[in-house]
Amino acid sequence: MARHDAIVSWVSDGKFTSGKYSRGHEWRFDGGAVVRGSSSPSVVPLPMSDPAGVDPEEALVASASSCHMLWFLALAQNAGLDVLSYRDEAVGQMGKDERGRISLTRITLRPDIVFAGRQPNTAELETLHHEAHEKCFIANSLRSEIVVESATGGSQSAA
Numbered sequence: 001m002a003r004h005d006a007i008v009s010w011v012s013d014g015k016f017t018s019g020k021y022s023r024g025h026e027w028r029f030d031g032g033a034v035v036r037g038s039s040s041p042s043v044v045p046l047p048m049s050d051p052a053g054v055d056p057e058e059a060l061v062a063s064a065s066s067c068h069m070l071w072f073l074a075l076a077q078n079a080g081l082d083v084l085s086y087r088d089e090a091v092g093q094m095g096k097d098e099r100g101r102i103s104l105t106r107i108t109l110r111p112d113i114v115f116a117g118r119q120p121n122t123a124e125l126e127t128l129h130h131e132a133h134e135k136c137f138i139a140n141s142l143r144s145e146i147v148v149e150s151a152t153g154g155s156q157s158a159a
Contacts, residue, residue: 005030008037024050027059057104061092064107064138064146071132072111079128082116097143106145125150 010025023039038053049055054062065088076083088111095105111129120128129148133139139146 020048022050023048024053027054057092057094060104060142061090061107064136064142065090065109067136067138068109068129068132068146068148069111071135072113072128075128075131075135076120079120079124081118081120084114084116085112086114087112092144104142104144106147107142109146109148111148122150 007028027035036053038050040055041049093106
């Protein structure tokens with residue numbers, strides 16, 4: 001099995017003991033990518049949060065969306081489809097889970113997919129999304145409900 005590493009680093013801005021310290025930090029990945037991270041301004045107010053940084057909740061939503069997309073693309077290609085573009089405006093909803101803890105309780109994926117040539121029918125799309133969800137390592141690691149909404153407004157519970 002594969003191993004995936006990330007380096008998360010934070011340095012004090014000198015305000016730590018006051019509680020008004022910056023939550024800005026860096027995520028570094030093995031390929032060289034560096035991402036500015038921060039707490040969400042909806043959780044920790046400005047200026048302690050950096051609205052330009054990616055918060056952990058956004059990163060989790062993006063991870064679920066990215067994983068689903070990558071599996072969908074592989075499955076679509078294997079099914080003989082020609083995908084021109086895939087854009088997802090994914091949303092994570094915070095709430096209390098069954099244990100009473102605040103968590104991301106639902107992730108809604110809203111992929112807008114453009115195909116060239118043969119257009120898949122609704123049943124084929126639903127099957128591809130279901131199979132992508134079943135194969136997605138991130139979805140398999142989460143307890144949150146993950147739902148895929150079609151571009152026409154219908155939804156399919158993937159979890």
